[in-house]
Amino acid sequence: MFDVMPFWQNYIDGQFVDGGAGRLVVDDPATGAPLAEQAMADASDVDRAVQAAKRVHESGVLMDMRPVERGRMVRKMGDYLIDNIEEIASVLTQEAGKPLWEAYTEVRNAARYFEYYGNQAETLEGRSIPLGSNYFDFTIHEPFGVSGQVIPWNFPLEIASRSIACGLVTGNSVVLKSSELDPLSSQFFARAAEAAGFPAGAVNIFCGYGHEAGAALAGHNDVNQMVFTGSVATGIAIATAAAQNIVPCVLELGGKSAAIVHDDADIDQFMNDVRKGIYFNAGQVCSAMSRIVVHESIHDAVVDGVVALARSLSVGPGIDRPEFGLNMGPMISQKQRDRAEGMVSDAERAGALVATGGRKMNQPGFFLEPTVVTNVTPDMIIANEEVFGPVVSVLKFSTEEEALRIANGTPYGLVAGVFTSSLDRATRAARVLRGGQVFVNEWFAGGVETPFGGYGKSGYGREKGREALMNYVQTKNVAIRLR
Ligand code: NAD
Numbered sequence: 001m002f003d004v005m006p007f008w009q010n011y012i013d014g015q016f017v018d019g020g021a022g023r024l025v026v027d028d029p030a031t032g033a034p035l036a037e038q039a040m041a042d043a044s045d046v047d048r049a050v051q052a053a054k055r056v057h058e059s060g061v062l063m064d065m066r067p068v069e070r071g072r073m074v075r076k077m078g079d080y081l082i083d084n085i086e087e088i089a090s091v092l093t094q095e096a097g098k099p100l101w102e103a104y105t106e107v108r109n110a111a112r113y114f115e116y117y118g119n120q121a122e123t124l125e126g127r128s129i130p131l132g133s134n135y136f137d138f139t140i141h142e143p144f145g146v147s148g149q150v151i152p153w154n155f156p157l158e159i160a161s162r163s164i165a166c167g168l169v170t171g172n173s174v175v176l177k178s179s180e181l182d183p184l185s186s187q188f189f190a191r192a193a194e195a196a197g198f199p200a201g202a203v204n205i206f207c208g209y210g211h212e213a214g215a216a217l218a219g220h221n222d223v224n225q226m227v228f229t230g231s232v233a234t235g236i237a238i239a240t241a242a243a244q245n246i247v248p249c250v251l252e253l254g255g256k257s258a259a260i261v262h263d264d265a266d267i268d269q270f271m272n273d274v275r276k277g278i279y280f281n282a283g284q285v286c287s288a289m290s291r292i293v294v295h296e297s298i299h300d301a302v303v304d305g306v307v308a309l310a311r312s313l314s315v316g317p318g319i320d321r322p323e324f325g326l327n328m329g330p331m332i333s334q335k336q337r338d339r340a341e342g343m344v345s346d347a348e349r350a351g352a353l354v355a356t357g358g359r360k361m362n363q364p365g366f367f368l369e370p371t372v373v374t375n376v377t378p379d380m381i382i383a384n385e386e387v388f389g390p391v392v393s394v395l396k397f398s399t400e401e402e403a404l405r406i407a408n409g410t411p412y413g414l415v416a417g418v419f420t421s422s423l424d425r426a427t428r429a430a431r432v433l434r435g436g437q438v439f440v441n442e443w444f445a446g447g448v449e450t451p452f453g454g455y456g457k458s459g460y461g462r463e464k465g466r467e468a469l470m471n472y473v474q475t476k477n478v479a480i481r482l483r
Helices: 043-059 067-083 085-096 100-123 156-169 184-196 210-218 232-244 267-278 296-312 334-349 400-407 423-432 466-472
Strands: 010-012 015-017 023-027 034-039 135-143 146-150 173-178 203-207 225-229 249-252 257-261 289-295 353-356 371-374 391-397 415-419 437-440 473-481
Touching (some): 034 184, 043 146, 043 203, 100 156, 146 156, 156 225, 156 466, 225 232, 267 391, 289 296, 296 353, 296 391, 391 400, 400 423, 415 423, 466 473
Parallel strands (some): 173 203, 225 249, 257 415, 289 391
Antiparallel strands (some): 010 015, 353 371
C-alpha cells in the first residue's frame, strides 16, 4: 500500500497550485477516517484554467500538429498510467473504496482509452464532395477549442480518460473538474500530461464544488464544448448553463438497466454476469444490472442463485482485496449508503421482499450488505429510480412482450441485456430495447471500441468508440470556385 500524500493540488496552466476555495478533506470510505486534503478551485481558478486552455488553442500548437504526433502524446499519457499503476491503484482504492483488483482494472481501462484514441488520431478524415468541374469541395473536422469536462466519482479515472483522450486527439485543449468525493487520483492525469510533453495549459485538472467550480466551468463564455458524466439533475443544470453560450454538450447520465432472462437462458453463465453486473464497484455503476426481469418458470431458481451469490461475497476494505474474486468494498460515502438503505426499506414498505441484505454493516466505513429485492413490480420506486448501490431488483414476466415492456418502462435508456439461447428472441429484443447498448448473453459485452451512451433521460451524445470523436469536432466545408 502506498502512503497517500497529505495534500493534493490542482493543475492549472502547467502549475500545481492551491485553490481559491480552500481545502477539502477526502475520507477513506473503508474506515470513514480522513485520508488527505484536496485543493478546491473557485471561479477565478476556473477562469485561469479556461484562459490557459484558450491560449493554447489559439496558438494552434495542438491543432496544427500532424495528428499522428498528437496521437503519440496521448498514448504516452496512457503509458504513464501503466508505469505508475501500483501507486495510482492504491490511491484510488483508498479514496474510492473499491477492491484493489478493481482499482487495477480501472487504471488499465483508463490507459486503454489513451491507447485506443491515440491510435484513432490520424483516422479522422474529411471528404471531398463533387460539385462539378467548376468547384473543388472538401470538409475538415476542426476541434471546438476548449473542452470543459465534469466527471463523477464512481470511475474517476476511466470516465476522465475517455473524455481527455478524445478531446486531445482531436486537437482540443482540456479543462477537467473532478468529483469532491475522490479527486486525488485525477492528479495523475496532470503528471501524465507533463510526461507526455503537452504544453502548459493544454490539460488543466482541478477539483472544486459542483455549484461553484462546476457551475463556473459549465457557464464559462470561453468554453466551447462540455462533456458531463453524472446525475440527471446536474446534467440538466450543465446543459442549461451551456445553452446560454450556445455550447454543445455530451451528457452521460444515469440508468436503471434491465437484464431479461428467458427460460432458455444459460443460467450458470448468467450468474457469472450478476457478480459483475450489480456487485462490481458496489453497484455504483451507471450501466449496472440493477433490474433482473426473469421468466416466471425459472424465477425461484434464479432468485436462489442470486441470493447465494450475494451471501457469498466477502465484503470489507478494498485495500485488503487485491485479488479478483467474490468480494466487494464499501460505498463511496455515508450519504450514498444511507440513501440506498432507505430505498430498500421504502421498497419493503411498498410490498417488495428483501431476500437478502438491505442493511448497513456493523463496522466502520460505508458498507451496505449485498442486497437482493424480490416481488418488485414495475410501478415501484425501486424499479424506476437508480439506487446506485449493491442492490438488485427482481421482477417476474410471463410473455416476451411483457418482459420488453418492463425493461423499457423507465425514463432511462442507458443499456439493456437479454439472456436466451434463441437467436430470434435476442434479435427481436435488440431491436425493441431502448438503450445505447444491448448486451446479448453477456452483461458489459463490448469495450472501449464500442459506442456508449443514453436514450431518454440517460443522456445524449456518445462516448467510447469512433462515434465519440465526432462530439469533439465541428465540420467545416470548403468550396473552391475554379477558373
Ligand atoms: P453528480 O451529478 O452529483 O456529480 C457529478 C459531477 O458534477 C461532480 O463533479 C459534481 O461536483 C459536479 N456538479 C454538481 N453540481 C454541479 C453544477 N451545478 N454544475 C456543474 N457541475 C456540477 O453525480 P455523482 O453523484 O458524482 O455520480 C453519480 C451519477 O452519475 C449517477 O446518476 C450515475 O448513473 C451517473 N453516471 C453516469 C455514467 C455514464 O457514463 N452514463 C457514468 C458514471 C456515472
